[in-house]
Amino acid sequence: MRLIVLSFLISCTNLVFAQDTFSIVAVDDETGEVGSAGASCLDDNQFPGSGGAYIISDILPGIGAIHTQSFYLEGNQANARMLMEDGKSPAFIINFLQNSQNDVENNSAVRQYGIAGFSSFGTGRAAAFTGTNCFDYKGQIVGTYYAIQGNILLGPEILDSMEVRFLNTNGTLADKLMAAIQGANVPGADTRCLNEGVSSLSAFLRVARPDDAADDLYLDLNVPFTPFGVEPIDELQTMYDNFLSTTATNDLTDPKLINVYPNPANTELYFSWANTELPAGSLLTILDATGRIVFEKNISENYEFKIQLADQFVNGLYFYKINTKTK
Numbered sequence: 001m002r003l004i005v006l007s008f009l010i011s012c013t014n015l016v017f018a019q020d021t022f023s024i025v026a027v028d029d030e031t032g033e034v035g036s037a038g039a040s041c042l043d044d045n046q047f048p049g050s051g052g053a054y055i056i057s058d059i060l061p062g063i064g065a066i067h068t069q070s071f072y073l074e075g076n077q078a079n080a081r082m083l084m085e086d087g088k089s090p091a092f093i094i095n096f097l098q099n100s101q102n103d104v105e106n107n108s109a110v111r112q113y114g115i116a117g118f119s120s121f122g123t124g125r126a127a128a129f130t131g132t133n134c135f136d137y138k139g140q141i142v143g144t145y146y147a148i149q150g151n152i153l154l155g156p157e158i159l160d161s162m163e164v165r166f167l168n169t170n171g172t173l174a175d176k177l178m179a180a181i182q183g184a185n186v187p188g189a190d191t192r193c194l195n196e197g198v199s200s201l202s203a204f205l206r207v208a209r210p211d212d213a214a215d216d217l218y219l220d221l222n223v224p225f226t227p228f229g230v231e232p233i234d235e236l237q238t239m240y241d242n243f244l245s246t247t248a249t250n251d252l253t254d255p256k257l258i259n260v261y262p263n264p265a266n267t268e269l270y271f272s273w274a275n276t277e278l279p280a281g282s283l284l285t286i287l288d289a290t291g292r293i294v295f296e297k298n299i300s301e302n303y304e305f306k307i308q309l310a311d312q313f314v315n316g317l318y319f320y321k322i323n324t325k326t327k
Contacts, residue, residue, distance in 0.1 A: 021042070021069040021070070021151065022038060022158055022162065022200075023148070023149060024036070024147070024148045024149075024166065024177060025067050025114045025147050026124075026146035027065070027118055027124040028124070029118065031210075032122070033174075033208065034064055034116070035176075036057040036059055036067065036204075036205075036206045037177040037203075038056060038069075038181070039199060039200035039236075040202055040203075044225045050224075051202075051224050052202025052225055054224060056069045056072060059206055059217065062211070063084055063118065064084050065115070065116055066081060068111070069149070070134045071111060073104045076104050079102070080115065084115070084117060089125060090115035090125055093115055094113060094128065094129045097111065097113055097129060098113075109131040109132050109134075110133045111131050111134070112128075112134050114147035115127050125145065126144065128141075137150075137155050138151040138153070139151075139153070140159070141162075150190075154188055158189050163180070164183065165179040165183035166179060172207075178205055178237065181203065184200075185199050185234070196229050198229065200233070201226060202225055203232040203236045204221060205221045221236060221239045258322070260320065265309060268307065268308060269306070270306050271299070271307075282322055283323040284298075284322050286320045288318055294312045
């Protein structure tokens with residue numbers, strides 16, 4: 001019955017991308033976090049609506065992460081997700097996907113996959129696959145709880161650098177993933193981007209906590225495209241630094257203490273802190289993805305604060321911080 005359902009899914013899709021990508025998936029068995037990061041010379045300008053490299057990432061909070069790259073097909077990604085939801089291990093899923101009979105187009109030799117997830121005991125495990133017909137340089141590195149993979153690369157040094165940075169960075173899973181993707185921040189890491197002097201055209205970083213909803217991750221940053229000659233990994237680093245500055249410096253930003261809703265919002269946005277005591281003079285600041293301040297307001301006595309989203313709030317990603325220090 002499972003195979004029949006999978007066959008139905010793959011027969012309904014024809015989205016194809018000849019994608020050259022470097023990426024990493026990983027899990028943290030101490031925190032239960034699942035992470036995913038990558039970059040590519042595919043961007044949202046070339047394939048509108050793709051989100052650039054972001055399209056390859058599929059995160060299942062508390063379960064694992066899947067990257068489907070090199071001639072991406074939505075059906076193959078859907079099949080991998082269903083198997084992971086069914087409790088199958090990364091190795092099992094990879095064995096399934098690399099069999100051409102299970103490929104949407106019976107051509108697994110052009111695909112590349114990286115998968116990381118948790119065992120029934122909560123320990124990390126990972127697996128990867130690189131088809132023989134992926135474009136050189138192609139390769140993969142698999143650790144106990146992470147998988148790094150890429151194609152159309154300058155050479156194996158790109159993947160090696162990503163692994164070294166990942167393993168030797170102290171901090172959270174997000175810190176390690178950001179460091180890993182910085183390991184590929186060299187011109188032409190993805191060789192089709194060499195003429196622009198950048199590593200890639202798009203990049204992303206995503207981390208899910210165990211209780212996150214699949215469509216509302218703790219960290220979800222994406223650079224879908226960049227102007228000519230602008231490095232997307234640098235742009236991603238700026239977004240990540242802004243994220244850290246607005247969420248990691250004050251315990252009051254813990255989502256268990258401060259409730260922000262609805263998310264996403266259209267016309268109104270509420271901040272609620274009924275179980276949290278804010279000192280007089282506390283300052284709420286909202287910044288856009290570039291770090292520009294778009295809203296500031298002194299808040300303290302009220303236990304709920306509402307913002308009418310006016311013209312300064314265009315569609316996009318925003319961060320907030322609450323400064324409780326008073327003069």
